[in-house]
Amino acid sequence: MPLSPTQLERHARHIVLPEIGGVGVAQLSAAHVVLVGMGGIGCPALQYLAGAGIGRLTLIDDDTVDLSNLQRQTLFTPADVGEPKAAVAARWVRAFDPELAVTAVPERITPANAADLLTGSDVILDGTDNFATRLLVSDTATTLQIPLVSAAIGRFQGQIGTFRGWLPDGPCYRCFVGDAFDAEDCDTCAEQGVLGAMVGLIGSFAAMEVVRALTGFGEDACGKLHLFDGLKPLWRTLKIAKDPECKACGTGDPAA
Template sequence: MSLSPDRLSRFARHIVLPEVGGAGQVALADAHVVLVGCGGIGSPALQYLAAAGIGHLTLVDDDVVDVSNLQRQTIFAPSDIGRPKAEVAAEWVRRFDLGLEVEAVVTRVGGANAARILSGASLVVDGCDNFATRLTVSDACVELGIPLTSAAIGRFQGQVANFAGHLPDQPCYRCFVGDAFDAEDCDTCAADGVLGAMVGMVGTFAVMHAIRVLLDGHAAFGDPQFGTLHLIDGMAPSMRPLRIAKDPACKGCGQKA
């Protein structure tokens, strides 16, 4: 694949970076990213995935826009209230860049549909709001051999990590959290609160991490840092890396050990 003159102009600031270059921008244009969750994390993540020129985006969310979302979910406006987030998000991408392929999937990822939704992706970015879906996505990524960028937030704390549990020496997301969170219940922004700017910080850092994976083997920036969890403290502020070990008994990736 080569970039047309207008695409070269649009991504000129990427291409002049030695760590990205023309080959790296072509790799981004060739990539297919599935974004699970178009809400707090997914909204700012989507903006910078699209701005990076990711050629094919699949947006997955079963929720609708609520007035309380507008404090942090920056792709939505009051006129979008009541509409499916995935569809509104796809419309935002089409307005932003006609050169990108985008599709909306208005459903929740579960055991019955995960393989179908995620199949063919270069990378999955998970910013959903419950552990059950996160673990389902992680297990499917391991089975399909797809790397996963996972991002989560609670109040002023964020977590971002790249996982490649399909590789024999790498952990998956389930190695990190275990099996206790397969249930639907979890803490929510409604109960605990969240600062809008903190969501933006975590969402955009997740895109930085996603780009690391997509450029691996194509550009100098591509160090995926698989299995390293970055703990982000918005109050301090500070960031601390934590290495996650592969669990040989993990029911998600243990057979890959």
């Protein structure tokens, strides 16, 4: 579908990039991206994905805005405290660009609804804060053959990876963390803290990886894990190997 005059002007700085161009902007406009988690990572990621003109956005989060969120979740204001994060974020999208289609899902993603919520998307961005949800999203993305950008933060550290576990040489998130789980005494963001600017950095990087997955600019990021240490500061990139015995994308027993 040809770009409208408004889109041509609004996205001119992307159009002049040879690696994206008008074709890439059209791809972004036709894309459907699901964001799981509208917290510290989801807020900046959503801002840059909406800015890139992602045509359809689905926002999944069952949490409500808390005053302590405002230190890093910059979409929200004191007036939003107590409201569903997904609904507030969707309202922001509609004000930012009325041409974008956005759906708020103010509920928790579970094994019972994951496939329904994620089916039909072109890329999934997971910014949740626990292994159980991350593994559920990853396993579902692998089954549905949908690229997954997974991002996480803690204190002064952050990580971003792109996964296509259904490919012969493509690892999934479970290949990276194994059968991880959240122990009852697992440290939380509230207990350990997190630098507010870190979530902006990692969320923006995650948005860039979603755009990369949709348009194909630059090098393929599949199976690469980018690690940032804010104390040094230092970036490192690791290559994740596919686990042949992975329960989700290998020969391992899913019921084990």
